[in-house]
Amino acid sequence: MSIIHIDGGTPLIGNVKLSGAKNSILKLIPAAMFSNEDIVIDNVPQVTGVLEYVTLIKSMGARAEWISSNRLILNGSSINTYEIPYAFGREYRVAALLAVPIVYRFGKAIIPQPHTPKGSLSISRWMEAWKSLGLNVEVDDKYIKVESGNIAAANISFKVSTHTGTDNAIISSLFAPGETTINNAAEEPEVDDLIEFVNMIGGDVKRIEPRKIRVNGRNVFKGGKFTVQSDKNEAVYFAVQAVLTKGNITIQKVDKTHLTSFINVITKMKCKYEVSKDELRVWSGGEQLEPVTVTTSPAPGFVTDWQPLMVLLSTQAVGEGLVHDTVYTDRFDHIKDLNRMGAKIELFKPSEVGMRAVISDESYDIERFGEPTTVAKITGPSRLKGTKMHLSDPVSATTLISAACSAEGRSEISGIETLEILNENILDKTADLGAKITLIE
The missing domain is CATH 3.65.10.10 (Enolpyruvate transferase domain)
Structure with a gap:
């Protein structure tokens, strides 16, 4: 030490x-896993959480390569498993943002229940969003299983503003057919970074009011270049x-x-x-x-x-x-x-x-x-x-x-x-x- x-x-x-903002890149990495093409992201901070997230997706088969100290290439086409490794998923709640990109590829995902030494990290609002979109969700003491079910657009409303809950709702509705509305959405600038990023790779997301976001589902995602705020x-x-x-x-x-x-x-x-x-x-x-x-x-x-x-x-x-x-x-x-x-x-x-x-x-x-x-x-x-x-x-x-x-x-x-x-x-x-x-x- x-x-x-x-x-x-x-x-x-x-x-x-x-x-670059750590709170931005940690949501861009899972969103990038929708794409089968290379995505180049600049201004990526080399902090512990980001380095470990990169190691995680590489262990799942994805391409994640540092081509300079703050430039990262991502590509999700070679992901070969629908299970998120237990150790990382338990420690980092943001690992659960991978759930729906994995469902997009395999029809199902298994993610660990997030937990830290201070106690459990609730993702109840995330699971409510998944269920609203028609995804099947099963929960036990250690894992959460998410399956595609009858995924479709929905109205998602949060009782209180939630930053990561809004991130999850955006990512989860990217390929849901129809128009999804996210009410009482978070206004953090990192959420707007996510919106700009997913639009670049082929999504259709717009903040139509300060706390309302509209997502039109898409099924094909592409590559591109992006700079983290x-x-x-x-x-x-x-x-x-x-x-x-x-x-x-x-x-x-x-x-x-x-x-x-x-x-x-x-x-x-x-x-x-x-x-x-x-x-x-x-x-x-x-x-x-x-x-x-x-x-x-x-x-x-x-x-x-x-x-x-x-x-x-x-x-x-x-x-x-x-x-x-x-x-x-x-x-x-x-x-x-x-x-x-x-x-x-x-x-x-x-x-x-x-x-x-x-x-x-x-x-x-x-x-x-x-x-x-x-x-x-x-x-x-x-x-x-x-x-x-x-x-x-x-x-x-x-x-x-x-x-x-x-x-x-x-x-x-x-x-x-x-x-x-x-x-x-x-x-x-x-x-x-x-x-x-x-x-x-």
């Missing part, structure tokens, strides 16, 4: 190019780094429309920034930051993946700030490390701070478990000091790296492999901006 030392307090200055989460990481380290960072290959809710928040906090066509420059001269109240929500709202970085940024505002996560109930592990560094952060139930309890995770039974503690109250500003930390959560890993870069003194951080699950070369990019990062082992 790798360990690094970060000596904080150095302003990060310079230009940085964003990598930039990673909006990486953009937020470097923007926060610029403010916390009193630096000056120009973030390149930015789509500002993907960052509207974040930019609105840092505007209220009085952060310094400027936006051009495809760049975001953020800097700080030590100006006083204003505290804010932020509530995460599905796009176009403030993305839940940004919650840990928002909590960290709020530690440097003067006064009390609130960050309410309405998407997940268990994404606050970073708070204990930030508090050990000197932050003043407390967790509350929403009703305890005058908010309404909202949770879009349908797997959480509020009647059974009660109102969750999903509001962080941050009192600032705090002088953060370096400490020992272990990275265990891929989503909050960049937050602890950012905290260490801005803290006084040295931090020793283990579990660096966790950082590589979602982030491509993030330590190298951070060091290139001036961060003092040393690999120990």
